[in-house]
Amino acid sequence: MAAVLVVVVLWIAPRLQPATxxxxxxxxxxxxxxxxxxxxxxxxxGGDWVRVGTLAGKVPAAPEQRQLLALAMGAGAYNGVRLGDDVQHLALTVTAGQVEPLLVGIDSGRLVTGAVYAGNDDVNLGLGELSGKFEPMPAFQLFDPAATPITLDSLAGRDIVIAAFHTTCHETCPLYTALFAQxxxxxxxxxxxxxxxxxxxxxxxxVLKSYASQIDAHWTFATGTVQGVTDFWKPFGVELASGDAHTSTLALVDRHGFIRLVYRGVPKVGHDIGPSLVTSLSPRGLSELASGGxxxxxxxxxxxxxxxxxxxxSFVSAGGKxxxxxxxSTAGANxxxxxxxxxxxVIxxxxxxxxxxxxxxxxxxxSVGSQSGVRLVLIDEGDAPGAARSFLQSLGIRQAALLDSDLAVGRSYGLSGLPMTVFVRSDGTIDRRQIGQLQAGVLAAELSNLSSQ
Known part of the structure; x- marks a missing residue:
């Protein structure tokens, strides 16, 4: 009897160990x-703080990165991270048997505000944010079903989710449309x-108007001239196509006009798909639906x-001021x-x-100099006064810059990548922030918005 008990315990014990x-x-x-x-x-x-380990060492400039730690972690959801004395919100899910990357942005030995990223997609976004190296979306002109022009300037200030589709596709396009419905x-x-x-x-x-009505869609469909649509899709590597032969693509463009992420392949939509979309699927499309893409x-x-x-x-929700x-300043005055x-x-x-x-x-x-009521404030992050002055002179910049030598002001504004531009309303509240290089159209739209408030 004892021998049987020992065998049972040995078989059960591994199954009682927590999944990691x-x-x-x-x-x-x-x-x-x-x-x-x-x-x-x-x-x-819903639980307590869990100690992960100790981080230390050299940290490269993004988009380069350095692995500081790899370890088994209990499966589950985590909603906060603490590094030293710095605490930030986090959305991390560790799945048993899988690898989950976590990127932390570091500046002067501290965790950069807002620069914690979990998962492969978000880590890629994070490296782009920290490096400030985003590809700008070229100017374009499309038309919605009412033949109203859609341009990059008309969408300035809005994050955009873009999907490639056409109405005669019966394989993956209905799945993208189902994803948009979700x-x-x-x-x-x-x-x-x-x-x-x-x-x-x-x-x-x-045709797009009829299609949107048929599937009861309440988002935007767009078309254009052959050249206009060709130019629109060029940055994403998508060519014009009909039938079921095309590149299945979804992209995210941020509110400042920068391409942030591109998905390829077939989305997983589960059972949340309208009947009209299901009936439009070809046998291969039905197979993709069943497989989860x-x-x-x-x-x-x-x-x-x-x-x-x-x-x-997160910055605006903290009060907005x-x-x-x-x-x-580089001119000597405070x-x-x-x-x-x-x-x-404009900071x-x-x-x-x-x-x-x-x-x-x-x-x-x-651009800011042409706006009589708007003031431009240039804040240098960490350079010596002489280096900052030489930099400005080499560009023909006439005004002085302020010197944030200990980076404290940058941290207070949630700086997570250079350059960063903050648009402040006349009442002293934050209107918007731009991380990454400004484009003329976006800047013009932001200045117009500031001047009208």
């Missing part, structure tokens, strides 16, 4: 830096859902959208944000080692 996945912690900064020995902890959703119920009002045809000769505005779906897209908007959203500051009370202000954070900063600064001086 592998957590891989990587770090990157907006410039090369280092991290002193710091305890890393995660907060289990997203339409859950995305915030600041997001535009845009399905753009790859067959503009067939999909005229009237390539495994990504609405939750992944929603999480990516939250990551794109994350730092800005632009943090006060007083800094020395300057405070309070000096501009009652006026709209640009930059550094001499940042190529996008160099590219956008003449545009800032010219």
């Amino acid at each position: 996945g592998t957590l891989v912690v990587i770090a990157a900064g907006r410039s090369a830096t280092s991290l002193p020995s710091s305890a890393l902890m995660l907060h289990a959703s 997203l339409a119920k859950r995305v915030p009002p600041t997001v535009t859902l845009l399905e753009v045809t790859t067959d503009p000769e067939t999909d005229t505005p009237s 390539d495994g990504w779906g609405a939750p992944d897209v929603l999480q990516a959208l939250a990551t794109i908007a994350g730092p800005e959203g 632009a943090p006060p500051f007083t800094l020395p 300057v405070s944000l309070a000096d501009y009370a009652g006026k709209p202000v 640009n954070f930059w550094a001499t080692y940042c190529p996008p900063c160099k590219a956008e600064m003449p545009l800032l001086q010219k």
